[in-house]
Amino acid sequence: MILKPWERGLLYLLVALAVFLPLIFPFDKWENLPTKEVRGIYDTIESLQPGDTIMIAVDFDPASEPELYPMLLAVLRHAFKKDLYVLGVNLFNPAGIGLGTRAFTDVGDEYGKINGTDYCFLGYKPSMLAVVQAMNAGIANAFAVDAYKQKTASLPIIQRTPKLKGGIKYLVDLAAGETVRPWVAFGSTPGGYPMGAGVTAVSFADYFSLYQSNQINGLMGGLKGAAEYEVLIANKGAASAGMNSQSLVHVLLVLFVIAGNIAYFVGRRRLASKAGGAS
Amino acid sequence: MTAETLGIWVATGLTLVMLSFLYKDNPFFRFGEHLYLGISNAYGVWFLWDLVVRPDFIERVFVNHQYFYITPAVFGFILLTRMIPRIAWISRWSLAFIVGWGAGVIIGPQLNSFLLTQIYSSFPWVNMQGVIGEPASVYIPALINSVILFACVVAVLVYFFFSVEHKGAVGAAAKFGIWVLMVAFGASFGSTVMARISLFIGRARFLVQDAEPRGHAFSICLAIAIAIALISIYLTRRAEKKKAKEQPAAE
Amino acid sequence: MVFLRKQFPVVIAFLVGIFTLAIFYIPAKWAVNSGEALNIWVLIASAFGMVLGINSILGFHIEKVSKRRPGFGYSWVLILSFLIMTLAWIPWWRAPEEGSTALYIWGGLENPSGIFSWMYFWMMVPMQATVFSILAFYIASAAYRSFRAKSGQAIVLLIAAVIVMLGRVPLGTALTSWIPEASFLHSLRLEVMTEWLLNVPNAAGFRGILLGVALGVIATSVRIIFGIEKTYMGGGE
Numbered sequence: 001m002i003l004k005p006w007e008r009g010l011l012y013l014l015v016a017l018a019v020f021l022p023l024i025f026p027f028d029k030w031e032n033l034p035t036k037e038v039r040g041i042y043d044t045i046e047s048l049q050p051g052d053t054i055m056i057a058v059d060f061d062p063a064s065e066p067e068l069y070p071m072l073l074a075v076l077r078h079a080f081k082k083d084l085y086v087l088g089v090n091l092f093n094p095a096g097i098g099l100g101t102r103a104f105t106d107v108g109d110e111y112g113k114i115n116g117t118d119y120c121f122l123g124y125k126p127s128m129l130a131v132v133q134a135m136n137a138g139i140a141n142a143f144a145v146d147a148y149k150q151k152t153a154s155l156p157i158i159q160r161t162p163k164l165k166g167g168i169k170y171l172v173d174l175a176a177g178e179t180v181r182p183w184v185a186f187g188s189t190p191g192g193y194p195m196g197a198g199v200t201a202v203s204f205a206d207y208f209s210l211y212q213s214n215q216i217n218g219l220m221g222g223l224k225g226a227a228e229y230e231v232l233i234a235n236k237g238a239a240s241a242g243m244n245s246q247s248l249v250h251v252l253l254v255l256f257v258i259a260g261n262i263a264y265f266v267g268r269r270r271l272a273s274k275a276g277g278a279s
Numbered sequence: 280m281t282a283e284t285l286g287i288w289v290a291t292g293l294t295l296v297m298l299s300f301l302y303k304d305n306p307f308f309r310f311g312e313h314l315y316l317g318i319s320n321a322y323g324v325w326f327l328w329d330l331v332v333r334p335d336f337i338e339r340v341f342v343n344h345q346y347f348y349i350t351p352a353v354f355g356f357i358l359l360t361r362m363i364p365r366i367a368w369i370s371r372w373s374l375a376f377i378v379g380w381g382a383g384v385i386i387g388p389q390l391n392s393f394l395l396t397q398i399y400s401s402f403p404w405v406n407m408q409g410v411i412g413e414p415a416s417v418y419i420p421a422l423i424n425s426v427i428l429f430a431c432v433v434a435v436l437v438y439f440f441f442s443v444e445h446k447g448a449v450g451a452a453a454k455f456g457i458w459v460l461m462v463a464f465g466a467s468f469g470s471t472v473m474a475r476i477s478l479f480i481g482r483a484r485f486l487v488q489d490a491e492p493r494g495h496a497f498s499i500c501l502a503i504a505i506a507i508a509l510i511s512i513y514l515t516r517r518a519e520k521k522k523a524k525e526q527p528a529a530e
Numbered sequence: 531m532v533f534l535r536k537q538f539p540v541v542i543a544f545l546v547g548i549f550t551l552a553i554f555y556i557p558a559k560w561a562v563n564s565g566e567a568l569n570i571w572v573l574i575a576s577a578f579g580m581v582l583g584i585n586s587i588l589g590f591h592i593e594k595v596s597k598r599r600p601g602f603g604y605s606w607v608l609i610l611s612f613l614i615m616t617l618a619w620i621p622w623w624r625a626p627e628e629g630s631t632a633l634y635i636w637g638g639l640e641n642p643s644g645i646f647s648w649m650y651f652w653m654m655v656p657m658q659a660t661v662f663s664i665l666a667f668y669i670a671s672a673a674y675r676s677f678r679a680k681s682g683q684a685i686v687l688l689i690a691a692v693i694v695m696l697g698r699v700p701l702g703t704a705l706t707s708w709i710p711e712a713s714f715l716h717s718l719r720l721e722v723m724t725e726w727l728l729n730v731p732n733a734a735g736f737r738g739i740l741l742g743v744a745l746g747v748i749a750t751s752v753r754i755i756f757g758i759e760k761t762y763m764g765g766g767e
Contacts, residue, residue: 012301015670019480023487030700033721042346063662067474084421094330094639097648101665126330126732129571130566185392201474205467207734209740212428213400214409223477224698242480247701249476249666253673254692266589282643286652293653297660301667313604315657317611318649320584323618325638325646327577336574351571353576362585371539371763373575378762379543380572382751383550384565393744397737424726426714428734435738456738463684463735465690466727472669472691473698485656 012254018252022244028236032243033227037211040218041196042232044076044170050083052169053161057183058100058121059092060176064200065099068174070226070239071198072103075172078113078233080118085157087168088121089135089143091128092179101147115148116155123147128179132187136165164191171195180207184215197226294482295505302509401432431459540757547755588612618645690727697724 003011045054056075057278060068079086088104090096104121113119122143125131135143138152139162152158161167164187171193173183180197188195194217199207201222210220220229223246226239336352339345358373360366399405402426408471410421437449438456445453550568553561591605619638626632637644679685696702697720704721716722753759 003671007674008671011670012667015667019476019483019666020487023480023483023642030704032700033703035721036726062651063658066484067477080714085362094326095655097639098642098647098651112733127566127569130569133562140361181388181392185388201470201477204473205463205470205728205732206434206736206740209397209400209737212406212733213396213730213738215396223480224473224631227700238484242477243700245477245480245483246473247699248698249670250472250695251701253472253670254695256674257677257688257692260677261679264678282648283613286648290652290656294656294660295761297657300664306667309659311600311605312609315654315661317608318588318615318654320587321612321615321619321694322650322654324580324584324616327580329619329638329640331573331577335570347567348570348574351574352578354571354575357574358578359581361582368535371535372542374764375539375543376546376760377572377576378754379546380568382543382754383547384554384569386551386751388533389744389747393740394748397741397744401734401737418733429729431731431734432737432741435735436741439738449676456686458686459731459735459738461687462727462731463739465687466694466732467736468687468691469698472673475663475665475669478659479666482656482660482663484747500568512698516609517708 005036006017014252015249018248019245022168022248023241023254027244028240030244030247032224032227032231032240034232037219037221038225038228038232041075041172041198041220042218042229044194044196044217045075045078045082045084045172048084048169050081050212051085053085053087053157053167054170054172055087055089055164055168057173057179058090058096058103059170059179060099060174061093061095062099064176066068066242067200067222067226068176068198069099069103070223070237070242071174071220071229072123073107073225073237074229074233074235074239075174075198076107077110077235080107080113081233085160086119087139087157087161088119090124091131092124092175092177094124097124097147112143116150117157120152120155120157121147122152128182129186129210132182133181133190136163136187136191138163164193166192168193172198174198175203176200180210184210188215196220291486292501294486295502298482299505299509305509305512307508340345401429403429430455435459539763540760544755544757551755592764615646615649618649670685690731693720693725693727697727 031101048054049147056072056079058072086104088100090100100121100123104119105115107113108115108119125144131142139158143152146152146155147163164171168191171183171188173195174179175183175197176199180199183195186277196218197207197210197216198220199222201224204219204221204225207216207219207221210216223239223242227236227243230236230240293311293314296307299305300308336348339348340352354373354376358370371479403422406428407422410418414420430515434452434456436456437452438445438460442451546568550565553565588609591608594605595602618636622638623636625634625637625641633643634641635643635645638646639650641647655760677688677691679688696705703719703721706721707716709719717726752758754762
């Protein structure tokens, strides 16, 4: 079925309006109910004690920022509210370094946390498998300086937690690409610490098998996962704002599917009756 | 005007230029497309040089005197012989090295983390270990779900097993497998839709909120300018086509 | 000579592949160190492949410009943007000391005030994100144009897609929020159905596919190591 130009234009216009209008005129009407998978990460972090250390792997680049950056902010806010120590690292793409430093600095300032003492963003290194294995044994060996160019061996937080194995209590991997499985295979399993993952909505369905087999104990998927986490920490941000647009577009698409099928079946019946009339 | 303000204007303009492709292929989009290709290739070159070649080759060999690492550079130069047709066959040695490494390195993790663990966690008695001792309202749904999961995994694997003809019991299991796959693809489509819309919401948020904090004037004016330019291109082309049609008719 | 052209690459692939496979299962320190060294070797060797890619794309566009083929103006855009961005990351003079406020515009992404960073964040990222986000519109037109309930299986796929699309957004869950939580019909709530669909049939379906893919990857890798699969060498004598 080939769309006429005006049909195509109308479809695109409706989608654009459904996205732009809730952003221009924001409202707060529909609740994002947290699901079991997102609660897995929230409950794990909630059960930790002040003074415990967690690591957040900021494994994404600006291309996945709309979905994963709100997750990063929400998890950081939760961790700092609980007075946990937070380590950060990027093993995916150097372009994500800017996102990591911005998030850690902004949320750290919000909660009065000090760089180097309460948190540390290590930066980026290639060869993920080698780096993860090295960090399990000794963080300062893998990263001599952090993303802010401070020597890691002299930072109080690294002296507190010199290695991942036996040092951190939880790992959250915010992944745009294929970094979750290597973290599971080379980080979490040999290191003996549990992990959760935040992924884009595209890969969300695939990582369900990992969540099923308990290789990760929590899974956040896309903008919705971020919005659910924001509801759990009672601090609504960019993800919750975007979910209004998401809601309208999803309902619009369902209506498009129904309308398309109605148009198809009506058209087929017309053709059949024409053919019947002709014969 | 700061670099950031100029950056926001350029980013807004380029966003609208790329969005103009929704109308059809047009000069603005082609300009943006070629610009993107040039910039992303340059970024790729920097990425490889600064993050791979410099720390792992230049520093190791010339600063730390680990001459062991000259060998991969030799393989790298051998790879470049592909550009010379007469000796392009020498590049096969490098390709064989890289592909052989890839083949060897993938087998272990695939077997351990993917194959064995995934098979292990499909069995109902493994999945039920977490709910032993729970009340019936939790235990029974978990048991039903575990059995359904196991049955669905087996059905999908039977569907993909083409060494036995899909007849009788095997055929029935394969048919059930197709239904399971349809549900899986439907669910996956629902998730994919979410992801793509989220990307557009990100751009829309940039255009509405970040692009012009003082009143969206710039984005709106630029969008109108691009729309006027596209409409005038369309009208000009339509007029030219009409003229071309009328000329042979006149002759 | 034929040995060097045809059999020697297969021997290299076999030796490297078997060695890499073996050291995964050997827990000794020398095995781990050799594995890490080999990883770095391959990274360096494959980085040279970038030169082939750049040669191909730049060569094509330079030829287009020199022969003045239609659209050569756009080729100028590509060549110039590549040159400017490449020249921007080369440190033409020494960077100022740490903590200094002097403006330094050269260098890669590690210099946030450089031209390279500016071009990356304000040109490449917005264009990349926008190209991907155009897919949102194509999905909308595909939903109207192609999703036809022509057979039982297509209907099941559509129903699963509709349930997940509605169950994953708050507006959708609001549609069935009137069903009380403690009632028997609780499982008809959209978010409950979505969770079940994702946790059971979807996980099972993709697990089956992933198992098949894993087996296929292992089979292909073994074929490459033992020289049965030689297509990676390219054609020709």
